[in-house]
Amino acid sequence: MSEMSLGAPLAPTGGKRTVMIYSRYERFWHWSQAALIFALAISGFGVHGSLPLLGFRLAVQVHSYAAVALIVLWIFTTFWHFTTGQWRQYLPKLSSLPAVIRFYAWGILTGAPHPYSKTLKRKQNALQSLAYLSFMVLIGPALWSSGVVYLAYPLWAGWAMAAIGLPAVALIHTAAAFLMVTFVIIHIYMTTTGKTVAHYVTTMITGYDSIEVSPAQAAYLEQEEPGLLKP
Amino acid sequence: MAPSAPVLSRLVFAILLAGGGLAAAGTVESPPAPPSVAGEKSGPLTGGTADHSKFDALKGPFADNAAVTKACATCHTEAETHVKKTIHWTWDYLNPSTGQHLGKENLINNFCTNAKDNEGMCAECHIGNGVEKGEYDFKKQTSVDCLVCHDSTSTYYRLPPTRGHEACGVLFEGRQPYDLANVAQRVGLPGRENCGACHYNGGGGDGVKHGDLDSSLNRPPKTLDVHMAVDGANFACTECHLTDKHVIAGSRYDMVAKDLVGQGKPGERRAVATCESCHGVAPHPKPSLIGYQLDAHAERVACQTCHIPKIARGGVATMTDWDWSTAGRMIDGKGYFEENYKQGDGEARHTYWSIKGNFTWGENLTPTYKWFNGRMIYTTPDGKLDTDRLPVPINAVQGEADDANARIWPFKEMHTRVPYDAGNKTLVYNHLWGADDTAFWGNFDLAKSIAAGMKIENRPFSGEIGFLPTVSNWPITHMVAPKEDAVPCAECHARQSRLATLAGIYMPGFSRFGWLDFLGFAALALTVLGVIVHGGLRMAMRKDPDGGAK
Numbered sequence: 001m002s003e004m005s006l007g008a009p010l011a012p013t014g015g016k017r018t019v020m021i022y023s024r025y026e027r028f029w030h031w032s033q034a035a036l037i038f039a040l041a042i043s044g045f046g047v048h049g050s051l052p053l054l055g056f057r058l059a060v061q062v063h064s065y066a067a068v069a070l071i072v073l074w075i076f077t078t079f080w081h082f083t084t085g086q087w088r089q090y091l092p093k094l095s096s097l098p099a100v101i102r103f104y105a106w107g108i109l110t111g112a113p114h115p116y117s118k119t120l121k122r123k124q125n126a127l128q129s130l131a132y133l134s135f136m137v138l139i140g141p142a143l144w145s146s147g148v149v150y151l152a153y154p155l156w157a158g159w160a161m162a163a164i165g166l167p168a169v170a171l172i173h174t175a176a177a178f179l180m181v182t183f184v185i186i187h188i189y190m191t192t193t194g195k196t197v198a199h200y201v202t203t204m205i206t207g208y209d210s211i212e213v214s215p216a217q218a219a220y221l222e223q224e225e226p227g228l229l230k231p
Numbered sequence: 232m233a234p235s236a237p238v239l240s241r242l243v244f245a246i247l248l249a250g251g252g253l254a255a256a257g258t259v260e261s262p263p264a265p266p267s268v269a270g271e272k273s274g275p276l277t278g279g280t281a282d283h284s285k286f287d288a289l290k291g292p293f294a295d296n297a298a299v300t301k302a303c304a305t306c307h308t309e310a311e312t313h314v315k316k317t318i319h320w321t322w323d324y325l326n327p328s329t330g331q332h333l334g335k336e337n338l339i340n341n342f343c344t345n346a347k348d349n350e351g352m353c354a355e356c357h358i359g360n361g362v363e364k365g366e367y368d369f370k371k372q373t374s375v376d377c378l379v380c381h382d383s384t385s386t387y388y389r390l391p392p393t394r395g396h397e398a399c400g401v402l403f404e405g406r407q408p409y410d411l412a413n414v415a416q417r418v419g420l421p422g423r424e425n426c427g428a429c430h431y432n433g434g435g436g437d438g439v440k441h442g443d444l445d446s447s448l449n450r451p452p453k454t455l456d457v458h459m460a461v462d463g464a465n466f467a468c469t470e471c472h473l474t475d476k477h478v479i480a481g482s483r484y485d486m487v488a489k490d491l492v493g494q495g496k497p498g499e500r501r502a503v504a505t506c507e508s509c510h511g512v513a514p515h516p517k518p519s520l521i522g523y524q525l526d527a528h529a530e531r532v533a534c535q536t537c538h539i540p541k542i543a544r545g546g547v548a549t550m551t552d553w554d555w556s557t558a559g560r561m562i563d564g565k566g567y568f569e570e571n572y573k574q575g576d577g578e579a580r581h582t583y584w585s586i587k588g589n590f591t592w593g594e595n596l597t598p599t600y601k602w603f604n605g606r607m608i609y610t611t612p613d614g615k616l617d618t619d620r621l622p623v624p625i626n627a628v629q630g631e632a633d634d635a636n637a638r639i640w641p642f643k644e645m646h647t648r649v650p651y652d653a654g655n656k657t658l659v660y661n662h663l664w665g666a667d668d669t670a671f672w673g674n675f676d677l678a679k680s681i682a683a684g685m686k687i688e689n690r691p692f693s694g695e696i697g698f699l700p701t702v703s704n705w706p707i708t709h710m711v712a713p714k715e716d717a718v719p720c721a722e723c724h725a726r727q728s729r730l731a732t733l734a735g736i737y738m739p740g741f742s743r744f745g746w747l748d749f750l751g752f753a754a755l756a757l758t759v760l761g762v763i764v765h766g767g768l769r770m771a772m773r774k775d776p777d778g779g780a781k
Binding site: 056 | 520521523524526527530531632633635719720721724725726735736737739740741742743744747748750751752754755758759762765766768769772773
């Protein structure tokens with residue numbers, strides 16, 4: 001009931017509080033990245049010839065400009081991760097991984113509680129951390145590094161290795177694109193596994209979620225960061 | 232401050248003069264004139280400063296063309312010497328890169344097959360005067376016909392040097408006479424019509440041979456050819472095919488398939504007729520993503536491949552198929568023709584003609600695309616034919632994807648069943664034109680005409696005549712469309728690609744790794760299946776309406 005407290009300060013208590021866990025920048029990053037990835041997937045599989053919706057020329061334009069935009073976004077976000085220390089959220093935490101996997105494989109069906117609860121310091125469960133880490137250090141870099149080389153083809157078209165270089169780059173880029181789309185499908189499905197089907201998506205839009213905070217965290221938030229607590 | 236160099240030299244000169252004056256007791260000598268600079272280059276001639284109608288030498292009347300040429304030579308003293316060194320005169324060409332002996336005097340093609348032994352007619356397009364008999368000696372000291380290239384009245388024309396057989400001679404009768412003096416007084420630089428008089432009609436008629444050269448280019452709209460358009464740049468042929476001592480740039484026998492030099496310094500490049508020699512090697516608009524990508528295409532794709540979307544699109548058809556095996560049919564002992572193709576400009580074209588056989592025509596055709604490094608290997612009359620691989624290429628286009636000098640070029644393919652020596656497996660000289668009883672055009676007897684042709688050439692002939700499927704490849708480079716009509720990306724970058732038959736290049740939209748697509752789409756399908764199964768189980772096993780764990 002502490003969410004309802006108004007007016008004169010009470011002694012801070014811990015427990016469930018509705019706290020902003022995804023900052024404005026994080027949400028901006030997430031949703032603009034989502035939009036760009038959709039645009040890139042549609043145009044990219046258009047360029048590949050599997051999804052001829054836009055026409056080749058427009059697909060190339062959309063894909064190239066969206067790619068540049070996403071790379072800029074990723075540069076900013078990498079900077080943000082390191083300056084804010086948020087990069088620690090992605091450190092693998094393998095000890096609790098089996099429990100999380102067991103939950104999604106079986107517990108979720110039988111109504112078992114989630115073995116992990118969000119905290120301010122650790123917003124993601126072990127499986128999420130691992131998935132997002134691989135997104136950011138494997139799939140993402142495979143895509144952008146091969147993509148930059150692909151996009152810069154005019155610079156190396158005249159090199160002798162261009163004839164084998166181009167298919168090699170295309171191979172890496174296409175393979176990583178399949179992994180990316182697979183990731184996105186699973187990711188979207190997993191958003192439906194919250195308290196309600198829309199709960200996680202709502203959280204990612206508003207930034208607020210009800211999480212367990214310690215009395216000390218509650219006291220700090222109320223005194224120093226009241227804006228992060230939903231009144 | 233030291234005196235400047237001119238001041239110093241003037242001082243020295245004055246002292247010398249003074250000294251000299253003393254020595255020569257007062258006579259002053261002017262300094263020697265410096266020699267004139269040799270070999271200075273000038274730009275192409277435009278404008279002109281002479282009105283040929285004012286020259287006494289051209290008043291006429293002229294007895295014949297040779298008399299006009301004589302008059303021309305009174306001023307243009309070296310023109311004839313220059314012309315006689317060019318392939319337009321010699322019909323003879325030694326390809327420096329392949330060592331093959333080419334030219335109309337040496338080759339057999341798959342239209343009317345051989346100019347040789349048929350000069351009595353074919354020399355209608357040779358720029359020499361004084362052919363009296365059927366045989367023509369190109370080394371003979373006859374005069375050059377200046378007018379066929381320099382006539383600007385559109386009235387001058389050439390006829391076959393000999394009349395040929397009764398049945399064919401009539402084809403060239405009844406044309407409007409022309410006034411040689413009038414033509415001579417109105418000479419000018421060659422226009423499209425001048426070059427076209429021969430080059431439009433290669434293969435035996437308007438548009439027959441090339442597909443990108445026909446009479447529609449006399450007055451083309453921009454949509455047909457941006458360069459020659461009468462409402463546009465209105466280029467004469469020589470605007471690109473620059474000349475030097477009457478040698479004209481841009482030979483099909485030795486082509487520049489990939490020009491990395493581009494424009495060079497202003498006015499520098501005269502011996503090439505490539506697109507790049509005017510447009511440079513990076514011509515697309517920049518800065519633009521598409522512009523950079525299109526410039527990069529030029530590494531592997533010739534300009535013509537994208538910028539000439541279709542050929543024979545001016546209303547004049549081009550021939551795509553010719554079957555000599557049906558030639559010689561007669562009705563009531565006489566040759567005949569059928570005209571069952573009506574081309575875009577309304578004119579009917581032969582679909583059968585006793586003197587030639589059956590024809591197939593095409594318009595608005597998509598070219599055939601091939602890797603091409605500028606070299607062609609010709610099937611020459613002396614070579615033994617490889618009849619295991621059909622059709623036999625009259626000219627085999629050289630170049631592969633892994634050849635850095637090769638680019639993808641558009642071609643018109645001409646498919647013909649030509650008569651050949653099936654015993655010796657060689658191409659044959661066919662004696663088509665003549666008033667004698669062996670010429671095919673009149674007598675309709677291939678056994679006789681081929682035997683005669685081979686005899687004139689002193690070639691062995693087994694007497695066994697067969698019909699050989701052949702293909703000749705004509706590089707496409709004219710009929711450049713406006714840029715907005717260039718071939719759209721998706722015509723090639725798609726599963727249904729114009730370049731589908733070309734191996735060795737990765738082309739996004741067309742190319743793929745089949746196994747990767749299989750694995751990738753299988754992974755996606757399994758993922759979606761997993762989601763459906765997992766989601767279905769969650770819904771089926773849900774215990775309370777609020778959903779899972781609270």
